[in-house]
Amino acid sequence: MARDEHVKFTLKFETTVETDSTQAPISQVLYTFHSVHHSMPKLEYSSSKMDMEKEIRKQVDDAIAKAKLDEASRALLMKVLEDATQDVVQRQAKMLVLFETPAGFTLFKVLDEGKLDKVEDLWKEFTTSDSARKVVELKAFNKFENTSDALSAATLIIDSKPSKGLRKFLQKHCEGETLVVADSKLGNAIKEKLLMRGLRNQLTELITGLGAQDLGPMSLGLSHSLSRYKLKFSPEKVDTMIIQDIGLLDDLDKELNTYAMRVREWYGWHFPELTKIVTDNIQYAKVVKMMGNRVNAVNLDFSKILSDEELETQLKEAAIISMGTEVSDLDLSNIRELCDQVLAISEYRAQLYDYLRSRMNTIAPNLTALVGELVGARLIAHGGSLLNLAKQPGSTIHILGAEKALFRALKTKHSTPKYGLIYHASLIGKASQKHKGKISHSLAAKTALAIRYDALGDAKLIKTEY
Structure with missing residues (x-):
């Protein structure tokens, strides 16, 4: 403890005691108290802090017993030294708690690490805001600028990676202190989890300027943004495209088969022999679209559609002696439009199949x-x-x-x-x-x-x- 703190405690006592007869013993006790404090090592964990507190109180009690004080001065001195001992123990605390909120990152300083040893009673310290302030106090608060900043920091925290802003925040406010975090990969002791639960319970009371009415919309907005982000970039959702693709491919096959059968049945009234000559549905639609009326077959070249010359010869011969009925130009126009639909669906199915093949080869x-x-x-x-x-x-x-x-x-x-x-x-x-x-x-x-x-x-x- 520094000399100015020594003077502060002495003056605090002297303004309370009216008589001067006890000043010498009191100064002796205070000197003993400060000597004990300076001789104690600076320890790191809360269990050692408790040992330090017990040792200070033991040596101070011995000094008070040796001093010749009346009952009133002894009681008053015990109260002053009790507060001073708590102050010394609290000033030795070097544990900080990093708490992530939808509003930003928060650093709390643990005032009494000894309470962390009593895990079963830790929750009682956070039942009210006043008792919570005796365990932790706000050291720093780094507020997010907007929702995108909060989303970026949250996604990195999920992967146990600190964001650039968090690193700067910790470098600025953490200098050799023990840092408690909620991430199980970084610290998963039960006392730390209970501490996080207590902080979450009294969060709005511990952080100045952050009310419950502000934290609610922030939590809702960040959770929605984070859910959309995880749904958008989730690796488990990639095969959804394959499932939709194969489903659409099967539907197109059914539609294509239905339309092709309708073309054969409709045009079959005009040229029934063509059904047995051209068995492929796509080739049949192309032939009907090119030929129109069967009397035009003799003057047309079907080599680009039918690879077999024998089939082309059979088609032209059958068109001359066909037993089909005559149809109007309006009927032929509607049949050709249906052929266009068949060919369009066929082309789209081929594109969809190429897409499916590339996705399957990738996934x-x-x-x-x-x-x-x-x-x-x-x-x-x-x-x-x-x-x-x-x-x-x-x-x-x-x-x-x-x-x-x-x-x-x-x-x-x-x-x-x-x-x-x-x-x-x-x-x-x-x-x-x-x-x-x-x-x-x-x-x-x-x-x-x-x-x-x-x-x-x-x-x-x-x-x-x-």
């Missing part, structure tokens, strides 16, 4: 190498996500997509299905019928390993050609 390259992009995407969509699919064993992946048949077979006590979605993989399609079952079992096991590596691994395996 699940090993799964794509084993079963192909379509089957792999359907497995991911059926499982809900790549991570959920990685949790499934090979036996589940084997019959994934055939759940209804499986439960029906179990209910009726018939044979269970041998395949699910994995049946459409090219490896099983190339195998002979008697080997399909064994190959599907082996492929399902290898597929489970590939899915787990894609979902949880860091690098890409070497792609093997089969």
Whole structure:
């Protein structure tokens, strides 16, 4: 303790005591008190602070006992020295608490570290704002400038990384003190967690100028911004694009098949023989759009649409002797518009398939190498996500997509299905019928390993050609 503090305590006592007969013993006791304080080492942890407090009080009590004082002076001196002892212990405290709030970063100074040893009673110190102020006091408060600043700092804190502003804040206000934080990676002692809970309970009372009416909207705004940020950049949400893509691809296939059948049925009244000559739906739509009325077929060149010259010859011969009915130009115009729709959907489906293939090669390259992009995407969509699919064993992946048949077979006590979605993989399609079952079992096991590596691994395996 410095000399000016010595004078302060002495004057505090002298203004209270009216007689001069006790000044010599009192000065002796105060000298003993200061000597004891200067001889004590500066310790770091609260348990040592308690030992220091006990030692000071013990030596001061011995000095008071040796001094010849009356009862009134002894009682008054004990009160003065009790306050002085608490002041010495509190001034030795070097523990700071970093508390993150939606409004900004806050540094609290722990006034009485000895209370942290009594973990079971620590919560009682924060039941009221007055008792909380006896344990901690506000040292510094760094307020966020706006929501984006708060969001940037919060996202770095989640990853246990201090922001640039936080580093400057700590460098300015922390000089060799012990820093208590709420992050479990940096400090997870139970007394620190209880201390954080107490600070959170009395936060608005401890921080000047921060009311409950201000903290509520700040908390709500930051939580909404942080949730949007995590949803936007969450790595688990990347496979959502694959699930939506394969779903749209299947819907387009259904629509394309429906429209193509409608073109064949509609134009079949005018040229029914064309259905058997041109079997591909896209080629059929292109031929109808180019030809219009069947009488124009003789003068047209279909080589760019039909690669086989024999088919072109059959088409022109059939157009001459066709048994179809005559249609008006208005009917042909509507049929051609329907053909345009079929071709447009076909082009968009091709673009969507290229997008699916690139996404699958990026997110699940090993799964794509084993079963192909379509089957792999359907497995991911059926499982809900790549991570959920990685949790499934090979036996589940084997019959994934055939759940209804499986439960029906179990209910009726018939044979269970041998395949699910994995049946459409090219490896099983190339195998002979008697080997399909064994190959599907082996492929399902290898597929489970590939899915787990894609979902949880860091690098890409070497792609093997089969």
